[in-house]
Amino acid sequence: MSASLPAAVAAERVKLTTxxxxxxxxxxxxxxxxxxxxxxxxxAVLGVAVLGVPVLMVVAVLTVTGEYRTGxxxxxxxxxxxxxxxxxxxxxxxxxxCGLSAVLMAVAxxxxxxxxxxxRTVAAVGVYGAxxxxxxxxxxxxxxxxxxxxxxxLLWPLLVEPVLGNLPERGAQIGxxxxxxxxxxxxxxxxxxxxxDWHWGPVGALAYFAVVAAGVFGAAVLVxxxxxx
Amino acid sequence: xxxxxxxxxxTFGTVRAVDGLTCTVExxxxxxxxxxxxxxxTTTMRMILGLDRPTSGSAxxxxxxxxxxxxxxxxVGSLLDARQVHxxxxxxxxxxxxxxxxxxxxxxxxxxxxxxGLSSAARARAGTLSLGMSQRLGIAAALLGDPPVLLFDEPVxxxxxxxxxxxxxxxxxxxxxxxTVFVSSHLLSEMADTADRLVVIGRGxxxxxxxxxxxxxxxxxxxxxxxxxQAAALRAALTAxxxxxxxxxxxxxxxxxxxxxxxxxxxRHGLVLHELRLQQASLEQAxxxxxxxxxxxxxxx
Numbered sequence: 001m002s003a004s005l006p007a008a009v010a011a012e013r014v015k016l017t018t019x020x021x022x023x024x025x026x027x028x029x030x031x032x033x034x035x036x037x038x039x040x041x042x043x044a045v046l047g048v049a050v051l052g053v054p055v056l057m058v059v060a061v062l063t064v065t066g067e068y069r070t071g072x073x074x075x076x077x078x079x080x081x082x083x084x085x086x087x088x089x090x091x092x093x094x095x096x097x098c099g100l101s102a103v104l105m106a107v108a109x110x111x112x113x114x115x116x117x118x119x120r121t122v123a124a125v126g127v128y129g130a131x132x133x134x135x136x137x138x139x140x141x142x143x144x145x146x147x148x149x150x151x152x153x154l155l156w157p158l159l160v161e162p163v164l165g166n167l168p169e170r171g172a173q174i175g176x177x178x179x180x181x182x183x184x185x186x187x188x189x190x191x192x193x194x195x196x197d198w199h200w201g202p203v204g205a206l207a208y209f210a211v212v213a214a215g216v217f218g219a220a221v222l223v224x225x226x227x228x229x
Numbered sequence: 230x231x232x233x234x235x236x237x238x239x240t241f242g243t244v245r246a247v248d249g250l251t252c253t254v255e256x257x258x259x260x261x262x263x264x265x266x267x268x269x270x271t272t273t274m275r276m277i278l279g280l281d282r283p284t285s286g287s288a289x290x291x292x293x294x295x296x297x298x299x300x301x302x303x304x305v306g307s308l309l310d311a312r313q314v315h316x317x318x319x320x321x322x323x324x325x326x327x328x329x330x331x332x333x334x335x336x337x338x339x340x341x342x343x344x345x346g347l348s349s350a351a352r353a354r355a356g357t358l359s360l361g362m363s364q365r366l367g368i369a370a371a372l373l374g375d376p377p378v379l380l381f382d383e384p385v386x387x388x389x390x391x392x393x394x395x396x397x398x399x400x401x402x403x404x405x406x407x408x409t410v411f412v413s414s415h416l417l418s419e420m421a422d423t424a425d426r427l428v429v430i431g432r433g434x435x436x437x438x439x440x441x442x443x444x445x446x447x448x449x450x451x452x453x454x455x456x457x458x459q460a461a462a463l464r465a466a467l468t469a470x471x472x473x474x475x476x477x478x479x480x481x482x483x484x485x486x487x488x489x490x491x492x493x494x495x496x497r498h499g500l501v502l503h504e505l506r507l508q509q510a511s512l513e514q515a516x517x518x519x520x521x522x523x524x525x526x527x528x529x530x
Binding site for chain 2: 004007008010011012013014015018019020021066067070071072074075076077078079080081082226228229
């Protein structure tokens with residue numbers, strides 16, 4: 001078994017840094033995040049959480065679906081036949097890239113908002129960026145098509161969860177089990193969700209989101225290993 | 230290193246794309262992999278490379294499956310579809326990530342770019358390369374790990390005559406260095422001057438696995454063509470010597486014989502000859518007769 005993760009990570013790093021689109025996407029995410037911080041200085045990282053990280057998830061999705069679109073995924077599997085190693089390498093690189101970008105955006109947001117920098121929140125945003133990227137890689141590998149996978153990672157946090165979490169009759173019951181609602185609880189960012197009767201604390205909320213991301217990623221590993229490339 | 234296919238089979242739904250394919254591809258020679266379009270050549274190559282999962286059977290490189298190779302690009306180089314690159318990444322950066330994935334020194338990137346004649350286009354985005362240049366980039370990627378085994382799927386597609394000549398001599402050079410070179414094509418003429426051995430398939434089944442010369446003689450069509458105004462007497466004389474004689478338009482075709490033998494028999498019997506020459510079976514003819522009943526897609530009419 002050629003489980004050479006460090007080499008696969010090195011390859012994915014070269015891939016990510018030799019295209020312009022990821023850098024442009026981060027620039028867009030940063031402008032949106034910091035712009036919102038200027039409008040909402042009391043809630044400095046709101047923009048990073050609701051606009052910045054979803055755009056970073058799109059970057060993570062495209063590291064997979066971009067290869068399916070061009071057929072390059074076959075070349076990737078020729079270079080690294082162990083497909084779970086390929087997906088792990090993509091998750092590591094996208095996770096570090098998105099986590100680090102989210103941290104930088106959060107710091108910039110505090111500076112623009114002229115609010116005292118809250119280290120715990122900045123770190124939490126970094127964890128959010130990294131785990132959301134792993135989720136994005138998983139969604140991309142499961143769906144393979146850019147349009148579908150991008151729709152999922154944008155509509156899920158920005159539309160589907162706020163709708164479900166605000167249903168007049170069932171919203172209060174469903175809300176505590178929504179992954180992104182849990183993540184916003186961990187971040188301590190007020191978003192479109194009402195106050196729920198939580199079943200676990202903020203760390204539990206982070207763990208819940210991480211389990212969902214790991215579950216989607218694990219499903220992707222199983223599916224990709226089975227199908228013809 | 231030899232490449233072994235053992236009862237390799239791939240079923241898509243009810244279609245048997247590859248059906249019990251067994252053969253050995255030796256090192257040091259160019260082996261042509263021939264078959265009509267849709268015969269299962271690409272599926273076979275994708276199974277060798279671990280991209281498609283065989284329904285049954287196996288493909289091994291020196292006894293090991295592709296996915297068991299520690300750094301596969303250093304053992305097997307392959308060109309499947311030259312367009313399988315990201316269009317916005319430069320040719321050089323495409324090779325850089327491939328090198329990183331198999332711990333191949335970066336200097337190899339510039340060496341293979343030089344070898345395929347792409348040094349000047351190294352920084353051009355892959356999507357802007359012509360089909361011929363994409364093909365060269367794909368060949369550069371195959372050569373990157375200096376592998377002892379090379380697989381090329383239709384490598385001359387889209388190349389101009391100069392490019393075709395270059396690919397042919399590259400194949401010969403690679404085989405001359407002792408490597409195993411397995412090249413697919415649906416055009417026999419491409420293989421005629423290049424390959425030493427042939428693996429011929431039709432509808433996923435093996436039709437022949439032998440040297441080019443054996444394939445020619447087995448498929449018939451060759452012999453000594455002789456034309457005489459006294460054809461009946463000549464036929465009788467040749468048949469009396471135990472030769473197999475068939476009609477070939479207005480002449481006779483003598484199987485498994487030589488111009489010397491036929492000429493001497495004619496002289497002994499005082500027969501006039503208007504034509505006497507050795508007729509090689511054309512590789513095209515042999516190929517068509519062997520794959521005739523195994524063409525999957527044929528135009529109606």
